[in-house]
Amino acid sequence: MPHYTGPLLTRPLADALLRARDAGTGEWSGSLDLGRSTGTAILGADRWRWHGQFYAYPGKTKDRTLYYWDGEDFAPISRFGSALIKLVPTDWDAPTFEIDGIKMLPSAQVSPFEDARRKVALIAPAGKTVLDTCGGLGYFAACCLEGGVTRLISFEKNADVLWLRTLNPWSPDPEAASSGGRLSLTHADVSQAIETLETASVDAILHDPPRFGIAGELYSQVFYDQLARVIRKGGRMFHYTGAPNRLTSGRDVPREVAKRLEKAGFKAELALDGVLAIKR
Secondary structure (H helix, E strand, O other), X not given: OOOOOOOEEOHHHXXXXXXXXXXXXXXXXXXXXXXXXXXXXXXXXXXXXXXOEEEEOOOOOOOOOOEEEOOOOEEEOEEEOOOEEEEEOOOOXXXXXXXXXXXXXXXXXXXXXXHHHHHHHOOOOOOOEEEEOOOOOOHHHHHHHHOOOOEEEEEEOOHHHHHHHHHOOOOOOOOOHHHOOOEEEEEOOHHHHHHHOXXXXXXXXXXXXXXXXXXXXXXXXXXXXXXXXXXXXXXEEEEEOOOOOHHXXXXXXXXXXXXXXXXXXXXXXXXOOEEEEEEO
């Protein structure tokens, strides 16, 4: 699916365009691709022009919502299928996303992209074949490409999340020249697709599953045994866990994960907000 190249609006940006028009300045300068670049919009009374294309002014907009041009109007970047999935702006340019109101990437204290960069650094992707189990918005993938990965095998189960990626300028496009043919993104459930990967075929793994209550199979001993099978000896894996239920039930998910990974054949230790494991 081709990536969207039109303008993206938030409520503050929409208000800024309207204020500039009403002030009679004739133009507005800034970023309409979440900080990836800047440009100048030419403002008319009823329409405005950006990169040679005309757009209607947006109608009523909401906070914490991103809008894209659907060919007729500016529509919110959200879909409701089995769940409400929404791309959400942050203070850091790179957006996060929500599923039924639950934020899937950290953004309160750090950019979700910078958070991904820290975690990817733990597996040192340069020159490696890396498995990205749950692609999400592709920030792990983008940081791996930036870090010199040789090949990146990525899976994403949710078709609506893949749609969000096509509208997010921070999500890498497998077909773009900048990806250099190194990124393979497949719409599939990794808990099943992993069985198709050859034994000892990857050098490193990034595993960022949804929380346990949504995708318990991705925390199972069966799945961890498969991760141990596909990674080469000495390969590094970062497994995001967060710390769900620790305050309410006393459950320590990171340590539970570390124990299962040890049983699967990894040496595991807590790192950042997850577990760093090395295949023995």
